[in-house]
Amino acid sequence: MNKIRVLNSAVIAEHFNMADAIEAVEKAYVLHAQKQVSLFDTVFYEFEPGAADMDIKSGTVDKEGIFGMKLMSWFSKNEEKELNSLMGNIMLYSRETGAPIALLDGASITGLRTGAAGGLGAKYLAREGAEELLLIGTGNQAPYQLASALIQLKTIRRVTVCNALNFDWARSFVETIKKRLEKDFLSVLDQDTPAYEALKEKLAIDIVAEEDIEKAVRRADVILTATPSKEAMIRKEWVKKGAHLSC
Amino acid sequence: MNKIRVLNSAVIAEHFNMADAIEAVEKAYVLHAQKQVSLFDTVFYEFEPGAADMDIKSGTVDKEGIFGMKLMSWFSKNEEKELNSLMGNIMLYSRETGAPIALLDGASITGLRTGAAGGLGAKYLAREGAEELLLIGTGNQAPYQLASALIQLKTIRRVTVCNALNFDWARSFVETIKKRLEKDFLSVLDQDTPAYEALKEKLAIDIVAEEDIEKAVRRADVILTATPSKEAMIRKEWVKKGAHLSC
Numbered sequence: 089m090n091k092i093r094v095l096n097s098a099v100i101a102e103h104f105n106m107a108d109a110i111e112a113v114e115k116a117y118v119l120h121a122q123k124q125v126s127l128f129d130t131v132f133y134e135f136e137p138g139a140a141d142m143d144i145k146s147g148t149v150d151k152e153g154i155f156g157m158k159l160m161s162w163f164s165k166n167e168e169k170e171l172n173s174l175m176g177n178i179m180l181y182s183r184e185t186g187a188p189i190a191l192l193d194g195a196s197i198t199g200l201r202t203g204a205a206g207g208l209g210a211k212y213l214a215r216e217g218a219e220e221l222l223l224i225g226t227g228n229q230a231p232y233q234l235a236s237a238l239i240q241l242k243t244i245r246r247v248t249v250c251n252a253l254n255f256d257w258a259r260s261f262v263e264t265i266k267k268r269l270e271k272d273f274l275s276v277l278d279q280d281t282p283a284y285e286a287l288k289e290k291l292a293i294d295i296v297a298e299e300d301i302e303k304a305v306r307r308a309d310v311i312l313t314a315t316p317s318k319e320a321m322i323r324k325e326w327v328k329k330g331a332h333l334s335c
Numbered sequence: 336m337n338k339i340r341v342l343n344s345a346v347i348a349e350h351f352n353m354a355d356a357i358e359a360v361e362k363a364y365v366l367h368a369q370k371q372v373s374l375f376d377t378v379f380y381e382f383e384p385g386a387a388d389m390d391i392k393s394g395t396v397d398k399e400g401i402f403g404m405k406l407m408s409w410f411s412k413n414e415e416k417e418l419n420s421l422m423g424n425i426m427l428y429s430r431e432t433g434a435p436i437a438l439l440d441g442a443s444i445t446g447l448r449t450g451a452a453g454g455l456g457a458k459y460l461a462r463e464g465a466e467e468l469l470l471i472g473t474g475n476q477a478p479y480q481l482a483s484a485l486i487q488l489k490t491i492r493r494v495t496v497c498n499a500l501n502f503d504w505a506r507s508f509v510e511t512i513k514k515r516l517e518k519d520f521l522s523v524l525d526q527d528t529p530a531y532e533a534l535k536e537k538l539a540i541d542i543v544a545e546e547d548i549e550k551a552v553r554r555a556d557v558i559l560t561a562t563p564s565k566e567a568m569i570r571k572e573w574v575k576k577g578a579h580l581s582c
Contacts, residue, residue, distance in 0.1 A: 090422075094341075126380070131393060133375045135402075135430070142433065144404060146378055146391060155382075157391060157406055159426065161433025175337075175433045177426065179406065183382070186389065186408025186422045191438060 090187050097193040105276040106235050107283035109200035114208055116149070124151050139164050142176075148183060156180040160194050162316075174198065174228060203232030206334040210310050211240040214332035218309035219245040224301070224321060225314035226251045226261035233312045233334075234265065235273040238290035239283045241310065247295040248304045252321045258297035266291055302326050310334075337434050344440040352523040353482050354530035356447035361455055363396070371398050386411050389423075395430060403427040407441050409563075421445065421475065450479030453581040457557050458487040461579035465556035466492040471548070471568060472561035473498045473508035480559045480581075481512065482520040485537035486530045488557065494542040495551045499568045505544035513538055549573050557581075 095103075119125045131144040140163045148155035160176035167173055176194035181187065210218075221244045223234055230249075238244065249265075251258040269291060277284040298304040305311065305326040311333045315321075327333070342350075366372045378391040387410045395402035407423035414420055423441035428434065457465075468491045470481055477496075485491065496512075498505040516538060524531040545551040552558065552573040558580045562568075574580070 128378045128380045128391075129376065131375045131378060131391070133373070133393075133395070135395065135397075140433070142402065142428075144375075144378070144391060144393060146380075146406075148380070148382065150382075155389065157404075159393075159404055159428070161428060163431070163433045166432050169432070171432055171434070175428075175435065177435050179424065179426070181389075181406070181408060181422075184410070185413050185416070185418055186387070186410045187418070188422065188424050 092188050093190040095190065095192045097196045100193055100196050101276065104197065104200065105278075106200055106204065106232070106239060106273050106287075107277055107281060109197075109204035110208060110236060110240065110283070113201055113204040117208070119149060119151065125149050128157075135163075150183055153183045154180050154189065155183055158194050158198070160198055172228075199229060199232040202229060203234075203236035206233050206312050206314075207236030207240040209334050210237055210312070210332050214241065214310045215330045217243050218332070219243055220307050220309045221247045222250065222304050222308035222311045223247060223314065224250045224252065224311065225317075226257045227314065229314040230261065231265065231268050231272065233314045235269055235287065237310065237312060238269070239286045242286065244290065244310070245293055247293065248298045248308065249295065250298055250301050250304050250321075252301060252315070252317065252319075255297065255299040258299070262295050262297045265295055339435050340437040342437065342439045344443045347440055347443050348523065351444065351447065352525075353447055353451065353479070353486060353520050353534075354524055354528060356444075356451035357455060357483060357487065357530070360448055360451040364455070366396060366398065372396050375404075382410075397430055400430045401427050401436065402430050405441050405445070407445055419475075446476060446479040449476060450481075450483035453480050453559050453561075454483030454487040456581050457484055457559070457579050461488065461557045462577045464490050465579070466490055467554050467556045468494045469497065469551050469555035469558045470494060470561065471497045471499065471551075471558065472564075473504045474561065476561040477508065478512065478515050478519065480561045482516055482534065484557065484559060485516070486533050489533065491537065491557070492540055494540065495545045495555065496542065497545055497548050497551050497568075499548060499562070499564065499566075502544065502546040505546070509542050509544045512542055 125147060127147040134141040142161035144157055144159045146157035156179060158178045160174060162174055164173050172195055174195050178192040178194050179188060180190045182189055221237055223230060249258045249262050274287050301321060305322050309331055311331060313335045372394060374394040381388040389408035391404055391406045393404035403425060405425045407421060409421055411420055419442055421442050425439040425441050426435060427437045429436055468484055470477060496505045496509050521534050548568060552569050556578055558578060560582045
């Protein structure tokens with residue numbers, strides 16, 4: 089076996105931040121639109137429906153000389169064991185020879201990538217001057233969605249946070265989120281970059297919890313969801329004309 | 336990221352021989368028949384049809400507490416670069432938590448597994464007393480097929496080797512194969528085991544090259560193919576009644 093590079097979550101956190109993720113995801117979308125990316129079929133398997141599953145996503149970026157795969161598993165009972173419920177890895181391969189090149193932890197990159205994609209969608213598709221951002225869901229993925237949106241949506245003036253299962257979770261989320269955004273996202277951005285300036289500025293706006301989802305939806309210009317729920321939480325009658333949804 | 340075990344091809348060669356592979360593959364087939372194994376969908380992608388492709392195979396063995404995936408690529412032009420045309424890796428994960436457990440080189444295990452499976456099929460399905468073994472193909476996979484068959488088929492008295500593209504390749508294969516079987520397969524088996532005794536004994540039988548495939552097929556009791564060819568090489572009229580084919 090040839091030598092491969094192994095990047096664990098600590099190394100990735102040091103070298104790949106939300107600004108990098110936004111740049112990479114935007115580039116990937118452009119390459120995809122230019123038909124320079126091929127996605128292979130997704131494999132999905134439920135070990136225990138609603139409680140444990142895994143998927144394998146894979147594809148090739150010929151222009152970059154690589155192809156790769158990511159396996160991510162979700163075992164909801166991990167939380168009882170104080171383990172991350174999402175675990176997995178990425179493997180990259182040479183497009184010239186098929187040789188494995190690198191093994192990367194999958195969880196942190198997945199959080200950054202998914203957050204980056206949600207924010208990018210809103211940046212290009214939300215209406216100009218959007219001021220009210222609604223975040224539904226307060227789990228693992230929620231801070232990534234919020235950090236990405238705050239970096240990319242210049243006109244947001246207030247963030248409302250809902251949790252359909254338990255309002256207390258929304259309340260404790262808003263109590264700690266600014267510190268988490270500062271520590272986990274702002275501090276790893278390069279200073280004096282537009283992303284750093286944007287996120288720093290947005291840490292001054294109001295981030296509030298709201299128990300009444302209808303009320304929160306009715307005023308939202310941009311709605312970001314970060315929930316594995318299969319139940320509907322939003323009624324179409326509540327959605328403001330021109331609002332952007334990222335689900 | 337939790338700690339994972341990395342097993343490269345040298346470590347695997349030291350700890351996993353053809354007898355181990357036969358035992359493991361037989362166990363997997365039994366578990367599959369008992370519906371204790373689930374196979375996920377296979378992903379297949381051709382980078383250049385007929386010249387470069389890759390596949391991802393995956394599945395779970397709940398009883399063993401693991402699930403896993405294997406990505407193997409085939410880049411035919413690697414041979415010009417003196418690289419293995421088959422490269423790839425296996426990743427294993429905990430069935431309890433989804434955590435990655437181990438990264439293994441894929442090429443050597445694939446050779447052993449494929450060889451083990453061909454021999455097992457012949458062991459259980461070929462007619463009793465089969466004496467004439469035919470091996471079609473003389474590439475990477477051929478020694479694995481032959482080693483496995485010689486360990487498992489007690490009554491074989493002669494091996495005939497064909498190569499449909501070039502008879503010289505069959506001739507040079509038979510010139511060196513006994514030394515290769517001894518070095519790569521016999522020497523890594525535990526002495527005084529049935530597998531060791533069986534393979535050692537079989538190294539005394541005739542292994543001959545044959546240019547005329549029809550003649551070779553007509554006398555064969557067991558036909559093992561080890562070729563990526565999509566062209567037919569064997570006509571059904573040539574196949575002896577009761578002959579076993581492994582393709």
